[in-house]
Amino acid sequence: MACVISVASGKGGVGKSVVSVNLALVLARKGKQVVLADLDVGGADAHVLVGLLNPPFTLTDFLNHRIEHLDDLAQRLSLHPNLRIIPGTGDTLATANMAYSRKMRLIRDFQDIRADVIIVDIGAGTGYLALDFFLMADHYLAVATPDPTSVLDLYRFIKLAAIRRVLSMFVMRDVMPERFTNRDYSSVEEVLELVGKTDESGRASAENTLRAFQPTLILNRVTGRARVNVLQLRKLLKEYVGGDLTLLGEIPEDPAMEQAVRAYVPVVQYAPSSPAAAALERMGETLLQLLKPPPTQAA
Ligand SMILES: Nc1ncnc2c1ncn2[C@@H]1O[C@H](COP(=O)(O)OP(=O)(O)OP(=O)(O)O)[C@@H](O)[C@H]1O
Ligand SMILES: [Mg+2]
Numbered sequence: 001m002a003c004v005i006s007v008a009s010g011k012g013g014v015g016k017s018v019v020s021v022n023l024a025l026v027l028a029r030k031g032k033q034v035v036l037a038d039l040d041v042g043g044a045d046a047h048v049l050v051g052l053l054n055p056p057f058t059l060t061d062f063l064n065h066r067i068e069h070l071d072d073l074a075q076r077l078s079l080h081p082n083l084r085i086i087p088g089t090g091d092t093l094a095t096a097n098m099a100y101s102r103k104m105r106l107i108r109d110f111q112d113i114r115a116d117v118i119i120v121d122i123g124a125g126t127g128y129l130a131l132d133f134f135l136m137a138d139h140y141l142a143v144a145t146p147d148p149t150s151v152l153d154l155y156r157f158i159k160l161a162a163i164r165r166v167l168s169m170f171v172m173r174d175v176m177p178e179r180f181t182n183r184d185y186s187s188v189e190e191v192l193e194l195v196g197k198t199d200e201s202g203r204a205s206a207e208n209t210l211r212a213f214q215p216t217l218i219l220n221r222v223t224g225r226a227r228v229n230v231l232q233l234r235k236l237l238k239e240y241v242g243g244d245l246t247l248l249g250e251i252p253e254d255p256a257m258e259q260a261v262r263a264y265v266p267v268v269q270y271a272p273s274s275p276a277a278a279a280l281e282r283m284g285e286t287l288l289q290l291l292k293p294p295p296t297q298a299a
Pocket of ligand 1: 009011012013014015016017018019040043123124220221222251252253254255257258261276
């Protein structure tokens with residue numbers, strides 16, 4: 001089964017899509033079979049960033065049952081033979097409030113995509129859909145810029161994702177009705193109290209789940225002056241959420257990135273010697289080390 005990596009952020013426009021397409025290409029070049037899946041239901045544009053301006057099929061075809069399996073939707077890109085893309089849907093309204101059964105079909109069918117790695121570009125924000133898509137992964141990448149509002153939004157996003165992860169664990173164990181998960185919780189403590197009342201060992205297993213929740217941070221558009229205090233963010237998460245955060249890497253502010261976007265080519269291809277491309281190459285290398293080994297091939 002493929003290793004799923006989800007890429008999300010609290011705030012929009014911080015660079016999720018450019019990070020996703022570039023990491024997808026870097027990993028494809030390193031020999032992995034990669035599928036880039038655009039699950040940004042609000043404004044899917046990853047296909048444009050890889051030069052596929054008019055995709056013949058999109059996620060809409062899957063959601064409308066014109067194509068039954070996501071794997072059949074994954075289109076090979078001329079950028080690299082190891083790279084395929086599942087273009088997102090342009091149906092903003094229809095899918096932003098995706099019904100539960102449709103969402104579950106999508107999440108289930110993900111497991112049948114034939115690839116070593118699936119990189120999922122998730123829409124910004126903390127809607128249940130974005131949180132659930134984020135949480136279906138094996139590795140969680142969170143993108144932020146050094147802008148204080150971006151960091152604050154990222155903290156909120158990670159906190160809500162952690163809460164949702166704990167709640168869905170209890171729904172799956174059939175000890176909590178689903179209506180509890182769709183309420184808004186303001187703090188992790190509130191949720192721990194709730195699960196403590198629901199199930200005898202609830203609090204302890206919820207705390208274990210929180211500790212195991214370890215997203216990886218990518219800082220984008222870093223300049224000499226503006227640096228996020230990663231330690232501070234880490235401390236906040238440890239104290240109020242219980243999880244940990246590690247830094248995968250930093251990408252500098254770089255005009256080559258914008259030029260590459262305008263040329264519809266990932267920056268690692270468009271300007272390989274630019275500082276942003278070099279940072280993304282290093283990040284891809286680190287990510288490769290984190291991935292689980294591919295399943296052993298049957299002889
Ligand atoms: N390191 C960088 N240096 C300079 N410009 C950048 C950098 N990273 C991203 N950008 C610019 O920011 C724009 C937005 O990036 P991107 O589309 O990846 O954000 P996003 O988080 O996916 O946005 P959305 O939330 O709308 O999906 C890019 O088109 C690019 O011009
Ligand atoms: Mg995007």
